[in-house]
Amino acid sequence: MAVMSAKQVRTILDTALKEARKRKLPPMAIAVVDAGGHVLGYMAEDGSAPIRFEVARGKAWTAAMRAEGTTRLAEQAARNPVLVASLQAMSPHYFPVRGGVLVRAASGENVGAIGVTGATSEQDEICALAGARAAKLKAVP
Numbered sequence: 001m002a003v004m005s006a007k008q009v010r011t012i013l014d015t016a017l018k019e020a021r022k023r024k025l026p027p028m029a030i031a032v033v034d035a036g037g038h039v040l041g042y043m044a045e046d047g048s049a050p051i052r053f054e055v056a057r058g059k060a061w062t063a064a065m066r067a068e069g070t071t072r073l074a075e076q077a078a079r080n081p082v083l084v085a086s087l088q089a090m091s092p093h094y095f096p097v098r099g100g101v102l103v104r105a106a107s108g109e110n111v112g113a114i115g116v117t118g119a120t121s122e123q124d125e126i127c128a129l130a131g132a133r134a135a136k137l138k139a140v141p
Contacts, residue, residue: 002105004034004112004137009041012114012131017043019130020118028118028127031056035110037064037093045118052117058095059124060115063102065091067110069141070100071125099124102140103132111137 009032020028029044029052037060044052063070073096077084087094098121101114114131116124125141132139 002107002109002111004032004040004103004135006040008135008137011135012137013041013043014131015134016114016116016127016131017045019127020045020123023119023123023126025119025123025127028116028124029053029056030127030131031060031115032112033057033060033064033115034112035064037061040112048118055095055097055117056115058093058115059097059100059117060113061093061100062095063100063113063115063140064110065094067102069102069139070096071098071141073100074098074121097121098141099128101125101128101132103135103137104140105137108138114139 027045027047032041077096114128116128
């Protein structure tokens with residue numbers, strides 16, 4: 001079973017924040033979870049709103065639990081709000097908003113997900129993708 005290393009987690013966090021600074025985005029927060037949705041790492045910039053942990057974890061958790069990125073899930077949510085309400089009733093962590101990226105090992109096995117929040121959902125996703133690339137993981141937005 002493939003897993004993310006601690007070094008990969010640190011690389012994701014550091015690179016996602018560097019990407020945000022390069023783009024001059026507002027204060028960001030990044031969560032990295034394993035394939036079971038357990039938090040492996042979290043980082044929030046000074047000035048980040050306290051709710052950002054829940055949002056970043058929610059995006060990452062949702063991608064990990066659904067085994068797909070939240071871009072597609074956000075589109076699905078717009079078409080089927082009853083499904084979203086049902087899933088949110090089962091878990092308060094379910095957050096199908098763009099910015100949650102599933103990550104896979106070179107073997108193709110799901111190893112977890114990245115959730116980023118603080119800017120627009122599209123910008124959040126760009127930062128998550130940068131982190132995955134730097135950690136040499138395949139990203140599924």
